[in-house]
Amino acid sequence: MATRGGPQRKGGRPGLGKASAKTSAKPKSRAKAVPEPATVAALPAGPFRLGAVPGATPGKWIDTWKTRMPRTPLELVPLIVAEQRGAFERGDVDAAIVRLPIDRDGLHVIPLYEETTVVVCAADSHLTAADELTVEDLAGEVRIVPRDDVLGVELPGTEAPRFAAPATTGEAIETVAAGVGMVVVPMSLARLHHRKDVTFRPLAGAPASAVALAWPADGTTELVDAFVGIVRGRTANSSR
Structure with missing residues (x-):
C-alpha cells in the first residue's frame, strides 16, 4: 500500500494541484442578448395629397416627409382660398394648408401661424x-x-x-x-x-391673417396622421 504522498498506483488518475485547478478552469462565455428589431407597420402606398393656398410655405414639412417616407409620394395640390373648403368636399386633398377663417364643420383644424x-x-x-x-x-x-x-x-x-x-x-x-x-x-x-x-x-x-392645417374629421388616415406628426414636431421615433 502506497504511503501518503508516494507514487500513484498504475492506471490511477493523476491528481490536480490547486494551481493547476485554477489555471485550467475557464469562465463560461455568455452570449449577449440581441434585441429584436422593432416592427414598424408599413404605411399605405400613397400618394398623400397636400393642398396649399397661395403664400403657404410647407417646404420644410415636405422635406421631412421625403426623408422619413421616401417610398410614399407626396403630391402638392395648389388651392385658391375661395375654393379651399370645396377641395375637402370633392376629395381633392387628404389635408391642406388653408387660410382662416374656414367653415370648420366636419374638419379638424390646427392653427399654425399668423401673418403680418x-x-x-x-x-x-x-x-x-x-x-x-x-x-x-x-x-x-x-x-x-x-x-x-x-x-x-x-x-x-x-x-x-x-x-x-x-x-x-x-x-x-x-x-x-x-x-x-x-x-x-x-x-x-x-x-x-x-x-x-x-x-x-x-x-x-x-x-393678421391666420394659416392653419386642416383635414376631414372622418378622414384621419395613417398618412394624414404621419403628416400631422411632422407639423407638430414629432420625431421619427415618437409614438403617435
Whole structure:
C-alpha cells in the first residue's frame, strides 16, 4: 500500500494541484442578448395629397416627409382660398394648408401661424417714406382689392379705383407697379408676387391673417396622421 504522498498506483488518475485547478478552469462565455428589431407597420402606398393656398410655405414639412417616407409620394395640390373648403368636399386633398377663417364643420383644424398685413405700393411711392404705415396714412389712397382678396379688411378713407377689380392678387400688384394705387395683403403674398418695381410696408393695427392645417374629421388616415406628426414636431421615433 502506497504511503501518503508516494507514487500513484498504475492506471490511477493523476491528481490536480490547486494551481493547476485554477489555471485550467475557464469562465463560461455568455452570449449577449440581441434585441429584436422593432416592427414598424408599413404605411399605405400613397400618394398623400397636400393642398396649399397661395403664400403657404410647407417646404420644410415636405422635406421631412421625403426623408422619413421616401417610398410614399407626396403630391402638392395648389388651392385658391375661395375654393379651399370645396377641395375637402370633392376629395381633392387628404389635408391642406388653408387660410382662416374656414367653415370648420366636419374638419379638424390646427392653427399654425399668423401673418403680418402689409401695404404693397410702387417702389417710388411716397408711402415708402415710413417704415410702418397706419390706416390714417392711407387716407385718400386708391386701394385695389382683387377678386381673390383673402383679408376682407375695411379701410375707411381709402378710395376705390375707377376700373374693374383685377381677378388675382398678382394682377393687382402689376397694376400697382405701374404707379396706380396700392394693395393690402398678407406678407407672404407680397413676397410671392415680389418685383423690383414694388415694395411693401407693415400696416399697424390691421388684423393678421391666420394659416392653419386642416383635414376631414372622418378622414384621419395613417398618412394624414404621419403628416400631422411632422407639423407638430414629432420625431421619427415618437409614438403617435
